[in-house]
Amino acid sequence: MSQRIKKCEAIVLKVTEYSNTSQIIQFFSKEFGHIGVIAKGTRNPKNKYYGLIQLLGNYEIVIYKKDTTLSLLKEISLIDDHNLLTSDLNMTALAHAAAELYLQLMFGEDDHEKFYVLLTKFYEYLPGVKNNHIMVFWRFLLRVASFLGFSLKFAQCQVCGTQNSELFHGISFVHNGFICSNCAGKRAATEHFQINESTRKLLLTLKNLHNLESFEITEQDIKTINTIFRTYLSHHLHKKIHLRSLEVL
Ligand SMILES: [Zn+2]
Incomplete structure (x- = not known):
């Protein structure tokens, strides 16, 4: 696994729409604190993560971590949506x-x-x-x-x-x-x-x-x-x- 691929637990603090189908998510993670992540295509109904990412929800995420710009979301699974x-x-x-x-x-x-x-x-x-x-x-x-x-x-x-x-x-x-x-x-x-x-x-x-x-x-x-x-x-x-x-x- 690449050094830059990181798995962590994180809470969604903020979600912003980005381009036609993507989202920018501000996570607070247990391992790295604040992380800004781009979730490509997650507003497209055909995307497997469509509708999954909720404000204040708690997730396990796998990201391609970048230090100076937004990281990329690779995988995400729900721990608790705090509904x-x-x-x-x-x-x-x-x-x-x-x-x-x-x-x-x-x-x-x-x-x-x-x-x-x-x-x-x-x-x-x-x-x-x-x-x-x-x-x-x-x-x-x-x-x-x-x-x-x-x-x-x-x-x-x-x-x-x-x-x-x-x-x-x-x-x-x-x-x-x-x-x-x-x-x-x-x-x-x-x-x-x-x-x-x-x-x-x-x-x-x-x-x-x-x-x-x-x-x-x-x-x-x-x-x-x-x-x-x-x-x-x-x-x-x-x-x-x-x-x-x-x-x-
Ligand atoms: Zn006094």
Whole structure:
């Protein structure tokens, strides 16, 4: 087998139509991380892979790997199409947001497998939850931040160490977690995002998996916490992170 022929497990993050009958697919693979692949003829009904390649699906692929341009798809077989994700509009939006996030991230070579496992586990876990899928998504974002090396911490004020949660006034982007009102008052307002009581309670609950489904979450809480995560990731990655799929929530 040629050195350039590679077999790997991969998730479809994005599909674009190309020429009359082909597709360009952005995969995230366990072995190589991001791979851009051209799938020749897969939009032709006579092609054996016609209709097989679905967004968010999990596949085993064989590619002719190129480093500076698109790789070529040689074989593909389905592992799991994650079709349960499309049974609910909210869940679909969250699953797409996760793919959208991965498309904007760069991963170290040693990290491909753990990010791949994180995403597949998220897609497998989400349909099993009845309510509050958004909290599963936030937990996913916490894991992403932690894997990237900037964990968000919710146990204490990250500046003075007070554990009195009544005093938690905001999320500090600089100190990666809660900041109390005393410490926040001594720092630039741009260093943190101010939160209200219900947002604070939700964030404190995020670490506690068992209560996820019973929580009451308002639309405003969802918007606020999504903004916190997006701003937090943007701050640490030094670029604006977009999660447009969340706009339908
Ligand atoms: Zn403090």
